[in-house]
Amino acid sequence: MPVSGRTTVVIFAPTWSAIMAEARRRDLSLAAWTGAVVRGLAEPLVLEHDPTPSVTGVTAAVAASAIAAELAEGRPDQAFRSFISYSDALAKADAAGRVILSAATPATTDDAAWDAALAAATEYWLDAATAPKPAWLADPWRRLDAPQTLSYSRYVEPPDPAEVPPQFIARNILVASSTLESV
Numbered sequence: 001m002p003v004s005g006r007t008t009v010v011i012f013a014p015t016w017s018a019i020m021a022e023a024r025r026r027d028l029s030l031a032a033w034t035g036a037v038v039r040g041l042a043e044p045l046v047l048e049h050d051p052t053p054s055v056t057g058v059t060a061a062v063a064a065s066a067i068a069a070e071l072a073e074g075r076p077d078q079a080f081r082s083f084i085s086y087s088d089a090l091a092k093a094d095a096a097g098r099v100i101l102s103a104a105t106p107a108t109t110d111d112a113a114w115d116a117a118l119a120a121a122t123e124y125w126l127d128a129a130t131a132p133k134p135a136w137l138a139d140p141w142r143r144l145d146a147p148q149t150l151s152y153s154r155y156v157e158p159p160d161p162a163e164v165p166p167q168f169i170a171r172n173i174l175v176a177s178s179t180l181e182s183v
Helices: 016-025 029-037 060-070 076-090 093-103 110-130
Strands: none
Touching: 060 076, 060 110, 076 093, 076 110, 093 110
């Protein structure tokens, strides 16, 4: 594939593990195989896969902005809807999609409980996919000092702690796992 004295290597792969598996199948280290491809001694790896992941839904940054606006307007029920939309987007996405949706650091919602809930939901879905976590999850202000229920309706009762995922417990925000997906 020489083009103007350069070699273009196109690798379409669904996962890093697929690339490594193909390199092992060819009995080469990834570096040796990549070098051989660049020198024109081996064929490039082309796996049948759409190279552009289809990711739809609300990102963490957009969700935080929407939640902040809805809380400022005195509409915690709508803030909760934005929170669930974000959680639903993460639930529907594959591991790469979850990373993409959570990559941009969300601004504060100006409410510590909602900031903790957004971080906990992100961590919950990334952990479920064994996906890497963005650095913003380590921000200490995304944890509450004492356990608190997410307040979005006067009818909300504190959940049974046994129903709260560990990612939420660690941030002292009490949201039942059954709440994380819309019905």
